[in-house]
Amino acid sequence: MSTTRTLTQDISAHVGETVTIEGWLHKKRLLGGLNFITLRDRRGVAQSLIDDKDEIEKLRGLQVGTVLSLTGTVVSDERAPGGAELHDVKVEVQVPVTDEPPIEIDKPISHKSEGLENLFDYRVLNIRNLQEQKIFKIRASLTRYLREFLTTNEFIEIDTPKLLAGATEGGAEVFQLDYFGKTATLAQSPQFFKQIMVGAFERVFEINHSYRAEPSATTRHLTELTMLDLEIGFVKSHDEVLDIVGDMTQNVLRRVYEEHADDLKSLNAPQLLLPEDGKVPRYTIAQIHELYGKANNVDLTEEKDLIPDEERWIAEYARKNHGSDLVYAVDFPAEAGKFYHKFKDDGTVAWGDLLFRGLEISTVPLRENNYEKMIEQMTAAGLDVTHEGFKHYLQAFKYGLPQHGGCGFGVDRLVQKTIGLNNVKEATLFPRDINRLT
Numbered sequence: 434m435s436t437t438r439t440l441t442q443d444i445s446a447h448v449g450e451t452v453t454i455e456g457w458l459h460k461k462r463l464l465g466g467l468n469f470i471t472l473r474d475r476r477g478v479a480q481s482l483i484d485d486k487d488e489i490e491k492l493r494g495l496q497v498g499t500v501l502s503l504t505g506t507v508v509s510d511e512r513a514p515g516g517a518e519l520h521d522v523k524v525e526v527q528v529p530v531t532d533e534p535p536i537e538i539d540k541p542i543s544h545k546s547e548g549l550e551n552l553f554d555y556r557v558l559n560i561r562n563l564q565e566q567k568i569f570k571i572r573a574s575l576t577r578y579l580r581e582f583l584t585t586n587e588f589i590e591i592d593t594p595k596l597l598a599g600a601t602e603g604g605a606e607v608f609q610l611d612y613f614g615k616t617a618t619l620a621q622s623p624q625f626f627k628q629i630m631v632g633a634f635e636r637v638f639e640i641n642h643s644y645r646a647e648p649s650a651t652t653r654h655l656t657e658l659t660m661l662d663l664e665i666g667f668v669k670s671h672d673e674v675l676d677i678v679g680d681m682t683q684n685v686l687r688r689v690y691e692e693h694a695d696d697l698k699s700l701n702a703p704q705l706l707l708p709e710d711g712k713v714p715r716y717t718i719a720q721i722h723e724l725y726g727k728a729n730n731v732d733l734t735e736e737k738d739l740i741p742d743e744e745r746w747i748a749e750y751a752r753k754n755h756g757s758d759l760v761y762a763v764d765f766p767a768e769a770g771k772f773y774h775k776f777k778d779d780g781t782v783a784w785g786d787l788l789f790r791g792l793e794i795s796t797v798p799l800r801e802n803n804y805e806k807m808i809e810q811m812t813a814a815g816l817d818v819t820h821e822g823f824k825h826y827l828q829a830f831k832y833g834l835p836q837h838g839g840c841g842f843g844v845d846r847l848v849q850k851t852i853g854l855n856n857v858k859e860a861t862l863f864p865r866d867i868n869r870l871t
Contacts, residue, residue, distance in 0.1 A: 441472065441479035445517040447507045454479055454519070455527070457561070458499040460539045461492070471514070471539075472503060478563070481505060481519040491524045497538060498561075500528035538562045544859055546652075556863060567696040569862060571689060572848045576640060578685035579661055579844075586677075588636040588663060593626035595619055595642065599822045606646045608656075619644035622841055623662050624773070628800060629829040631666040631837045638663035640844065650867055652856040653741075653792060655845060657865040664800075664839035671775070671783040671799040674838035675761060678787060678797050679713035682759060682847075689851060702853045703790065708757040715785070717764040721747050737769040745791035761797075762786045772814040773807070775799040775838075783838075790850045799838040804830040 439452040456474035468483045470492070481503050483489055492499075505519030536542075538561045542552065552559060559565050580590070596617050607618040622643050630637040643660045668674055690697060690705045708714065716724070722733045725743045733740065739747070739762055751760035763785040770782035775798070777783055783799035801807055807830050811818050818827065848860035858864035 440476045441474050442476035442515060444479055444507050444519070445509070445515050448509045448517060449507065451504065451506050452519070453502060453504040454481075455502045456500070458492075458495065458497055458501055458530075459561075460497065470503075472501060473561070473563075478514050479518065480510075480513045481522045483522045483524065485522075488522060488524045491526055494531055495526065496530045496533050498530040498534060498558075499526060500530075501525065502527055534558055544854065546855065549856060549858065552859070553864065553869060560862070564699065567693075567700055568848070568852060568854075568860065571693050571696060571852060572844075572860065574693060575685055575689055575848060575851065576659075576844060578688045579681065579842075580638075580640065582681050582684050583636075583638045583663065586636070588638045589630075589634040591623075591627070591630055591634075591637050591639050592641065593620070593623040593639060595644070597822075599820075608644050608646050621645055622660065624841075625826045627662050627664040627839060628773070628834070628837065629826065631664050632829045632832070632834050635666040635835075636664070643841075648867055652858075653846065655857060655861060655864055655866060659844040659861075661842040661844055662839065663842070664837055666835045666837040668799070668836055668838050671763075671785070671838060674799060674840070675713070675715070675763070675785050675797055678795060678840050678842070679759065679761070680711070682787065682789070682795070683707050683711065683713075685847075686758075686851065697852065700852050702851065703758075706752055706756050706758045708755055708759070713759045713761050713787070714751050714755040714757055715761040715763050716747060716751075717781075718762055718766065719764070721762055724750065737766045739786070739793075744788050744793060748788050748791040751788075758790050760788050762788060762793075772810040772816065773800050775801050776810075787840075787842075789847065790853075792846055792850055793843075794846045794850065795840045795842040797838070797840040799836070802830065802834045802836050 438455050439447060441454055444452060454472055456472045458470060459473035459478055460471040462469040468489055470481050470483060471478050472481065502525040503519060503522050505522035507517050508520045509516065510518050536555050536558055538558055542559045542562050542565050544552065596612065597620050599618060607621060610617050620643060623639055627637055627639065639662045641660065643658050645656060647654050665674060665677060686705055686707065718739065721739060721743055722736065725746050726732055748760055751757045764781040765784045767776055767780050767782050770776055770784065775783040785797045786793045787795040787797055801810060808818050845857050845860050849857045854860055858866065
């Protein structure tokens with residue numbers, strides 16, 4: 434018997450040769466005298482024709498998921514997956530499975546909203562479905578493209594702690610836990626750390642988990658989320674930060690639509706529209722309130738942020754008028770700003786939200802970098818600047834930070850909207866929300 438393993442996708446290159454494939458029993462079709470079995474490995478599936486009674490007997494009572502080694506002669510056949518199949522097959526059972534699985538993994542997996550609990554209850558099995566796997570192969574590529582774009586543009590990748598002595602940005606949306614008798618919180622973002630690191634490396638990024646204790650059961654929230662956080666020093670203006678984040682997003686979307694074209698098509702992903710001039714269109718919060726208000730006969734001028742329906746509406750407007758799936762909402766009113774934002778003289782804050790197909794995927798502000806101004810803004814926000822938790826953060830400003838800006842960018846939401854999934858949880862292998870901790 435041949436012992437060198439051939440992967441399923443490669444067997445068509447070995448027509449007439451004897452090869453060994455290994456993987457999971459994916460499907461059995463017993464058609465009288467003809468017995469076809471489909472074997473799955475990391476590359477896909479291959480079909481084998483088993484006609485020897487002794488070999489068929491080895492499979493009696495075995496279920497999908499059984500781990501097999503099949504050795505046979507490769508025969509060209511256009512009807513078979515990949516255009517070839519194995520004949521005269523010898524079967525070796527490596528790990529038998531005799532329990533019938535609770536779901537059929539070769540059938541379409543339901544993503545209907547009422548079936549999502551079932552989706553996650555059987556995640557261990559449905560991830561063996563070839564269509565379901567495409568979501569996470571696309572996700573892996575998107576994460577890699579982000580990392581490659583940033584590395585190419587001289588960003589240093591950093592890792593920052595997720596166990597903190599207090600809430601980074603204040604507020605009640607933090608998870609608290611006992612830390613050897615002290616109270617610790619899980620990080621909502623690496624905000625302080627990435628700003629500190631600008632003082633050393635100028636350009637830094639991190640792809641990691643953040644934790645938000647948001648009592649939210651919506652289609653857009655998770656309690657444990659994957660974020661790309663980046664920070665850029667020596668920027669001349671807020672425009673520069675918006676441009677870099679816009680360029681990065683367009684770069685990864687173009688790549689995923691080129692390199693995963695077939696998978697995206699089979700998942701019914703929307704057609705990708707990006708602005709021809711490469712500039713993501715921008716509208717101020719005031720302009721969006723006005724446009725949306727006129728179109729829908731409502732007055733939202735007192736709202737300091739966009740309501741979710743405005744996000745969807747301006748995204749549709751940008752698609753129609755600019756041929757762009759991406760649009761920036763910029764110049765938030767000053768009262769919406771946080772203590773580390775750069776406030777402008779016109780009563781707005783240098784902050785933009787990047788919307789992708791109607792959902793905010795990134796918050797992109799310019800930071801205040803002047804030490805005295807930071808002390809002033811923190812004090813005005815009701816923070817105790819002498820608190821131990823701010824000591825090292827403020828050191829970075831005291832000892833020289835250039836003008837800088839950055840973003841928090843939702844990887845889960847990017848995956849969701851790229852593929853056209855209805856719920857961010859579908860873009861997450863093992864989602865955590867208010868009801869799900871297992």
